[in-house]
Amino acid sequence: MNQLSRLEVAGLDHLTRPVDHVCPNCGHHQLFVFYEVYNVPVHSCLMLSTQQEALDFPCGDIILGLCDRCGFITNIAFNSKWSAYAPNYEDQQSFSPTFNQFSLDLANRLVEKYDLHNKNIVEIGCSKGDFLLLLCELGNNRGVGIDPSAVPGRVNTEAAERVIFVPHYYSEQHAKYVGDFICCRHTLEHIQPTAEFVKTVRFSIGDRTDTTVFFEIPDATRILQHLTFEDIYYEHCSYFTPGTLARLFRSCGFEVIDLYRAYGQQYLLIETQPVAIPSTQVHPLENSVEQTAEAVKHFVTQIDQKLTHWQQYLEKMQAQGKRIVIWGSGSKCVAFLTTLNTIDKIQYVVDINPHRHGKFIPGVGKEIMPPEFLQEYQPDQVIVMNPIYCQEIQQMLDNLGISTKVITL
Template identity: 65%
Template sequence: MNQPSVIKQSSLTGTRTIAHSCPSCGHPELSVFYEVRNVPVHSCLMMPTQQEAIDFPCGDVVLGFCPECGFITNVEFDANNSDYSPIYEDQQSFSPTFNSFAYKLASRLIDKFDLHDKNVVEIGCSKGDFLILLCELGNNRGLGIDPSAIVGRVQSEAADRVSFIQDYYSEKYADRVGDFICCRHTLEHIHQTAELVRTVRRSIGDRLDTTVFFEIPDMGRVLTEQAFEDIYYEHCSYFTPGSLARLFRNSGFEVDDLYLDYGDQYLMIEARPVATPSTKIHPAEESLEQLVRDVETFTANIGNKLAHWTQHLQEMRSQGKRVAVWGSGSKCVAFLTTLGTKDLIDCVVDINPHRHGRFIPGIGQEIKSPESLKDYQPDQVIVMNAIYCDEIQQMLEKMGVTTEVTAI
């Protein structure tokens, strides 16, 4: 691992410059602007016992900003900590809200790129929900590559047209291209981002009619809203529209479209390979100057955001109020470990049944079903993602649980 060293003050307010190569463009210096120490190196590996969860390995999050391309990375990330095995549980398709989004996205991609009776490859397919949906709706054939894939988890009439490789994507799968390549919520887990995107480009070769679609969290929103719950060890790479577009252009693609979706939380890019370098700039790309301002806004306000939530949880405990967290995934882990308030929460629930009875890494809290709130009777439910508030409110009302619902 490249151990960074401080070399000088940065021109970015509230940061310091370190000698560390940018994994996206190779620039030799980054400006560190945010640090969280001793956090779990994984958020979605479900532990079978409380002690294993408490003893889970920890690492540091130290975010560095590249002044050349705008990419943001955890300079303390160690890829040796990555373990995306079948016990990695990140499936989101138990939520009607998420399923509606996925259906609309799949339908739009099928219509836009005429994905009918085509070969589709998904890099980082998780349990295969989206890949199978693309094959269902477009009568396509699919190949998913992901070490956490579980064959048969998703039941579908298209299942016999979808195959899985339980492995990390690499050069050895360069011949598995297809007509459409998608990669959703995987690039942010990859430290050497340029290496992955260029591997995809090399695999395409001269098949210039191949379409590539990537989806990742939008770092622009994280910066402007100080959304610290979206910063955690597993996510070692953070993109805004501009930095993502620059990476794809520098890797042999032309950016056809660049946009936000899912409450402006997700950043999407549609690109196609080109024979000569593209200079086409998409209107959605922010300037480096704007990105610098957003980073400075984050550094100026993050302390107040953290203090607010710490004080809130402490006050609820001192008043004898019962607080439950809805959502046991990465946002929950970041929320409680960043604040150092894991002992102030006694109840964490999740809609995903494959998480129930398991324990959260680094926190040790047992994950329970939403129905457990009937007995717990919380005074407040803190929702880890505001986009689910309406869905959760409806579930609580059906269960006869009257409580205050608030989002981070």
């Protein structure tokens, strides 16, 4: 195929603009820009102590480019100098019963499938260590967690004495931490040199072909097909479909053992093992570059309509004097409000994570309130940032005696 044929087939050639930019996944020297959002906060989950600090927070741009060679999508305006992950980076989701059940089911599955008992486990990008500690608890394993935002002692578990935390960004200097099982959840999307990163993991394993490597990331297919603009924010500089993820791992010396979606089809999970000669066998879930181009076309032609709908909806609610609250103060909330440029249309944001309460959202400036605040405020509507939490949120509202309309994106 010639260079533009995939885009021409999808009818994308007139809906994008070519730029000279190296694809971090395959090294191709041209990408095609299809979505742009300007002046958004460069972090969503750093907890800030004052409103002014939050309002003065640095901003950057999102300019998504598609590689027509491998199907990878990246933010060409991303600058890694803003990757300031630290203990005050608060992305812990383990205060949700829904998320905890998902993590428990996943951990049990991996422990059983790969016989993770009395083994050495490494987690790259372990955050506060919830999942690593769970794996070590379930299989009496030993663990090493590598993450600059790690907070030892945050999670109370008997496995804590068998786990050490390394408060650094993962690099070749951590190659000594190999283990029988390497996992990396919701980290690769924060890294732009994706091939370099996965090759570093492969290098650390060397000739040990019995080490299993497991990654979990957001699925870009869902973002494109369902127009979930709230899942596009500055920290996420890399966007994978099943095809681009599988092709990346094969090109870096891994064989794909399994590839699947989970958590309401939001997450993409891959299980791999190192091999000397990667298999060319394509997993049934993998999509082609042409299919990704078709999904991008759908996004490009439909996204303005969705953005306009939400802008007009929030303006209408404000004009009617309705009290609108957002439930969930993380990245989706930041992307929702800043992409729409309607921060002034929402007065309060609530969250169940107690480590967020009383803090202010970067670039948005709203103080994060506990759910109990709603008993006094009595909102007319609660907009839930992630529909998978609707049932538990409704239950919490009922328990608090709050009668309000719950809507999702």
